[in-house]
Amino acid sequence: MKKAEAHIAKYPKGKQASAVMPLLDLAQTQHDGWIPEAAMEEIGRILDMPRIKVFEVATFYTMYNLQPKGEHHLQLCTTTPCWLSGSAEVVKACEKHLGIKMGETTADGLFSMSDVECLGACVNAPVIQHNGDDLYEDLTPKNVIEVLDGLKSGKKPKHGSQTGRTTSMGVKGATCLHELAEKAGVKKC
Ligand code: FES
Structure with missing residues (x-):
């Protein structure tokens, strides 16, 4: 509640509804990575806003999970x-390797796959966000399997480019x- 109050205090009096996004994020963090309906209702009560408005925000953004997700939540752009850079093949490779379809969770609760819009890293496409x-x-059908196997083994693979590019440096x-x-005429640095 103290954290919620700190978020609400960032906005002018009467505009506390503006804190709905950080409060949804807080609820998700405190509830094992997903937001139950009871939390959305409580956020509506705290912010004095109709609960349907809280639901509207929570259902609009893919960063809010409204159902439990696997230990490794893969958000595939x-x-x-x-x-254009091959995400359809990367999705297929993940589905085949994990034995699930987009939007599903593996029976052992280890992996979930979600379809998301642009993750803001298009220059290194295709991209997957983890948890x-x-x-x-820079994923391919081959290197994405190495990432999945790395996650499964508990050794978190190094994030970033999987082809060795430094950040978003040109491929050449x-x-x-x-x-x-x-x-x-500028000297090389
Ligand atoms: S389109 Fe995939 S990161 Fe932008």
């Missing part, structure tokens, strides 16, 4: 840049800016 946190990037290496700098 299938928006255009990821799709709402780390991004696995960091040449462009050096060349431009040289042309402009």
Whole structure:
């Protein structure tokens, strides 16, 4: 409740409903990664807003889970840049390897797959977010299996590019800016 009050205090008096998103996030964090209906009702009561408005926000954003998820929640981006870079094959590889379809959880409760919109890392597409946190990037049907097996074994694979790219460096290496700098007479750093 103290954390909720700290979020509410960030907004002007009478505008406490603006805290609905951080409160949903707080509820999710405190409730094993998902938000039950009772929590949404309580948030409506705390913020003095109709519960349908809380439901509207919670159902709009894919970052809010309204059902329990597996220990490893894979949020697979299938928006255009990821799709153009092969996300459909990555999805198929995950479904085949895990024996589930998008939107399902494995029988052992270890993995869940969710379809999400752009994760803001299109330059390293295709991308999967793990448990709402780390991004696995530059995925292929082959390297995504290594990521899944790594997660299953309990050794968390290194997140970021799975092809060894440094952050979002061009696939041919960091040449462009050096060349431009040289042309402009700037010494190499
Ligand atoms: S489209 Fe997949 S990260 Fe942007």
